[in-house]
Amino acid sequence: MEFTYQGRRYPVMIERKRVKNINLHVRTDGSIYVSAAPHVPERVILEFIEKNAERIAPASDRIREKRQKQALSDGTQVPWLGKPLTIRYSPRPCPTVREGDVLTVFARTPGEAEYAFIQWRNAECVALFRELNKETCEAFRAAGYQVPYARIEIKDMTSRWGSCTAKSGRISMNIRLMQYPLGSIRGVFFHEYTHFLHQNHSAAFYAVLRRLYPDYDRYDALLRST
Numbered sequence: 001m002e003f004t005y006q007g008r009r010y011p012v013m014i015e016r017k018r019v020k021n022i023n024l025h026v027r028t029d030g031s032i033y034v035s036a037a038p039h040v041p042e043r044v045i046l047e048f049i050e051k052n053a054e055r056i057a058p059a060s061d062r063i064r065e066k067r068q069k070q071a072l073s074d075g076t077q078v079p080w081l082g083k084p085l086t087i088r089y090s091p092r093p094c095p096t097v098r099e100g101d102v103l104t105v106f107a108r109t110p111g112e113a114e115y116a117f118i119q120w121r122n123a124e125c126v127a128l129f130r131e132l133n134k135e136t137c138e139a140f141r142a143a144g145y146q147v148p149y150a151r152i153e154i155k156d157m158t159s160r161w162g163s164c165t166a167k168s169g170r171i172s173m174n175i176r177l178m179q180y181p182l183g184s185i186r187g188v189f190f191h192e193y194t195h196f197l198h199q200n201h202s203a204a205f206y207a208v209l210r211r212l213y214p215d216y217d218r219y220d221a222l223l224r225s226t
């Protein structure tokens, strides 16, 4: 979803969770993040954003302008699932599409390219995390562990890859993981799911984790090396 303010477009990421109000903030990449209860229609969310546009849009602009310097030129490579992905500008309007290690975006400037990339990245991330959540939950249950089907919150975090609130069945996952190999992302899911059984990093915790995901240490090392 996106909204327009004074002729500029802003990417919006909506997360559905059990919250009373509509919550709104600007992320470190300049995109706008909204959390709202499942029953709130998108139209109402959009109205809420528009009501706050005067505050939210300039904040987003400031962050995006600051990032322009490192923004995505034609030919820039960004890390994507552990491999370099080359950004290619399309002069004609087209949907953002990935073919192998090339991502084609409709853009004439780094700002437009970054906008297209963030929109695409957010959608890819939601789809991948949904899949991995299902896969991880099923692996634990197949092994005989009673774990909840976690509600996943996607966050942009600087200091951790994930966290688990065992009591409420909630797992937070860092969107920056999309830069790393799939096996490493899967490792974070298994790590956080293991916290449903052990709320610590004891030997018992690692015994479960390594049994269910034998490649854990190898992939975890990749997250620590950069």
Ligand SMILES: [Zn+2]
Residues within 6 Å of the ligand: 191, 195, 200, 201
């Ligand atoms: Zn942990």
